Amino acid sequence: MNNQRNTVLGCAVFIFLLLILQNFSTALELDRHHVLSGEVWRIWTSHFVHSNMPHLLLNMMAALFIYFSFFTKISLTELLVCSLTFSALISIALLFFLPDLDWYNGLSGLLHALVAYFSIRIAVKTKVYWIGASLVWIKVLTEATMNFSDTYFINDMNVITEAHLIGAFIGSLFAIISIVLSHLGVTLSRPN
Numbered sequence: 001m002n003n004q005r006n007t008v009l010g011c012a013v014f015i016f017l018l019l020i021l022q023n024f025s026t027a028l029e030l031d032r033h034h035v036l037s038g039e040v041w042r043i044w045t046s047h048f049v050h051s052n053m054p055h056l057l058l059n060m061m062a063a064l065f066i067y068f069s070f071f072t073k074i075s076l077t078e079l080l081v082c083s084l085t086f087s088a089l090i091s092i093a094l095l096f097f098l099p100d101l102d103w104y105n106g107l108s109g110l111l112h113a114l115v116a117y118f119s120i121r122i123a124v125k126t127k128v129y130w131i132g133a134s135l136v137w138i139k140v141l142t143e144a145t146m147n148f149s150d151t152y153f154i155n156d157m158n159v160i161t162e163a164h165l166i167g168a169f170i171g172s173l174f175a176i177i178s179i180v181l182s183h184l185g186v187t188l189s190r191p192n
Helices: 003-030 032-035 042-048 052-068 076-097 110-121 125-143 161-183
Strands: 151-154 157-160
Touching: 003 042, 032 042, 032 076, 042 076, 052 110, 076 110, 076 151, 076 161, 110 125, 110 161, 125 161, 157 161
Parallel strands: none
Antiparallel strands: 151 157
């Protein structure tokens, strides 16, 4: 019962923080000029602010679905460490590989990274999680080959599909590294 209460409380805090952060989106989104001028916090914070309310709600629902799909298999510490690491790497990759991209915000790149990472890592012991890894890769490869421009729109939301691909790649790479290290006897996360 305590664990269920903590889970619900954690989700409520997450939603509350996302809602509060929306008031500061211009100061928190990934803006190339501001990051290169020294505002490095944007590398992390950009993943937690959104262009508009439909964008926020879509990502919030996806985040909660993903969390409840994995929460019995992961620790909160692992989720936080992965989120901080992956968000920084996604932002840096966007800045490096997409020099024409001036801004980015939203959870979607990070969510793709987390689904890929946890699906692959957990699938080693629970095969059904290969479905999650397969679906995320089918989605990002479809986006990459459907001849979308750098972005496309859903209900006035500018979707930067490269963030999804970069996220899935980073999550998959880290999962593979985690599995290899585990086989070598090095533990980075709690055993399932």
